[in-house]
Amino acid sequence: MNYCSHCGSSQLHKKQPKEDTHTxxxxxxxxxxxxxxxxxxxGCIIEQDDKVALCLRAIEPQKNTWTIPAGYLEFxxxxxxxxxxxxxxxxxxxxxICELYSVFNVQHMHQVYIIYRAQFVQKTxxxxxxxxxxxxxxxxxxxxxxxxxxxxxxxxxxHSKERKTGCFSLYQGDASAGRITGLHxx
Amino acid sequence: MNYCSHCGSSQLHKKQPKEDTHTxxxxxxxxxxxxxxxxxxxGCIIEQDDKVALCLRAIEPQKNTWTIPAGYLEFxxxxxxxxxxxxxxxxxxxxxICELYSVFNVQHMHQVYIIYRAQFVQKTxxxxxxxxxxxxxxxxxxxxxxxxxxxxxxxxxxHSKERKTGCFSLYQGDASAGRITGLHxx
Numbered sequence: 001m002n003y004c005s006h007c008g009s010s011q012l013h014k015k016q017p018k019e020d021t022h023t024x025x026x027x028x029x030x031x032x033x034x035x036x037x038x039x040x041x042x043g044c045i046i047e048q049d050d051k052v053a054l055c056l057r058a059i060e061p062q063k064n065t066w067t068i069p070a071g072y073l074e075f076x077x078x079x080x081x082x083x084x085x086x087x088x089x090x091x092x093x094x095x096x097i098c099e100l101y102s103v104f105n106v107q108h109m110h111q112v113y114i115i116y117r118a119q120f121v122q123k124t125x126x127x128x129x130x131x132x133x134x135x136x137x138x139x140x141x142x143x144x145x146x147x148x149x150x151x152x153x154x155x156x157x158x159h160s161k162e163r164k165t166g167c168f169s170l171y172q173g174d175a176s177a178g179r180i181t182g183l184h185x186x
Numbered sequence: 187m188n189y190c191s192h193c194g195s196s197q198l199h200k201k202q203p204k205e206d207t208h209t210x211x212x213x214x215x216x217x218x219x220x221x222x223x224x225x226x227x228x229g230c231i232i233e234q235d236d237k238v239a240l241c242l243r244a245i246e247p248q249k250n251t252w253t254i255p256a257g258y259l260e261f262x263x264x265x266x267x268x269x270x271x272x273x274x275x276x277x278x279x280x281x282x283i284c285e286l287y288s289v290f291n292v293q294h295m296h297q298v299y300i301i302y303r304a305q306f307v308q309k310t311x312x313x314x315x316x317x318x319x320x321x322x323x324x325x326x327x328x329x330x331x332x333x334x335x336x337x338x339x340x341x342x343x344x345h346s347k348e349r350k351t352g353c354f355s356l357y358q359g360d361a362s363a364g365r366i367t368g369l370h371x372x
Contacts, residue, residue, distance in 0.1 A: 001191045001192075002191065002192055002193070002194065003189055003190065003191055003192070003193070003194035004189065004191070005187045005188065005189050005190070005191040005220075006187075006188055006189070007188070007189070008188065008189035008194050008196065010194065019315060021271075021275060022260055034191075035258070036261040037223055037225050037226070037258070037259070037261065038226060038259050038260075038261055038262075038263075039223050040223070040224060040226060040298055072221070072223070073223070073224050073298070074208055074224075075222040075223065075224055075296055076224075076293060076294075076296060077224075077293070078291040078293055078360055079289070079291055079298060080291075080358075080360075085207075089207065099358070100289060100356060100358045103265070103286060103289060103300065105264040105265055105266075107262060107263070107264055108262075110261050110262060112226055112259070112265055112300070114289065114298070129205060170286060170356060172266075172285070172286045173266075174264055174266075
């Protein structure tokens with residue numbers, strides 16, 4: 001941020017407003033306080049029979065690695081709808097949301113991931129430009145050496161195991177800097 | 187947003203960037219795309235024996251109603267730490283996070299709530315200026331007619347019931363415009 005988005009002034013200062021607990025960017029001209037908010041990434045593990053659908057990333061970061069469909073929650077959108085929209089955009093598949101499966105922080109990226117389990121309904125359009133391939137994987141064919149992030153690997157390993165029992169846990173925790181910690185309360 | 191925070195220009199236009207699926211605010215001068223992100227509210231239900239701690243709001247909105255400690259997730263902070271910090275700031279209590287209890291959207295406010303169950307550890311400081319009182323309530327004394335929002339009432343009713351069984355569910359859904367819908371998968 002170089003200019004105040006409220007008054008256009010370049011007189012921006014870091015300071016702690018009165019009654020606030022954190023340092024903010026404050027405009028020296030109009031006193032507007034500018035907050036920086038973490039972002040929310042919504043996505044889903046798409047299931048059909050004993051398979052899950054993954055996308056090969058066509059773009060950076062992590063180009064040419066496999067991942068689940070996921071992306072930024074849009075303004076005015078619910079987290080469930082965002083997960084469905086990302087599935088449609090990145091795989092071309094309509095899905096139905098089953099339940100929440102992972103809520104984790106990636107602190108160094110200032111992101112919170114909200115991931116659902118989803119059921120494949122039907123292919124309704126071509127995959128979008130963010131994917132260069134979409135493929136179904138069983139637990140035996142999952143591309144563990146070619147996944148986008150350690151947190152995705154950990155989640156898919158857990159999903160493979162739990163699928164056999166039909167009893168799914170909820171993961172909550174932190175995946176910052178490759179470290180995967182957290183609770184599995186169920 | 188009146189001015190581009192990148193170059194200071196007032197030539198801001200609404201348009202859909204190429205390869206994008208949504209309309210954005212784009213600078214006509216430097217072509218910077220400005221995204222609007224929903225915000226994350228973290229909080230917790232503080233438990234001790236058969237009681238929960240609530241705060242009486244000293245500020246608007248919903249001044250003079252009872253609520254759980256909750257507030258905006260800060261940049262670089264995890265959702266668990268945010269819930270602990272809000273508990274400390276608004277009640278003066280140090281707490282330990284137990285597990286995720288509710289993840290819900292308030293779409294018309296562009297907010298996602300992430301609420302934990304937490305265990306009281308000790309009182310370590312005075313309550314902050316956002317609260318005018320902090321009090322422990324049993325299920326029989328909960329101030330249901332004086333709670334801040336319908337979603338808080340629904341959550342505390344569920345918590346009271348589940349507490350007797352010791353078996354807690356996870357709520358995920360939508361609390362927009364007073365409507366409480368969603369899944370209780372556990």
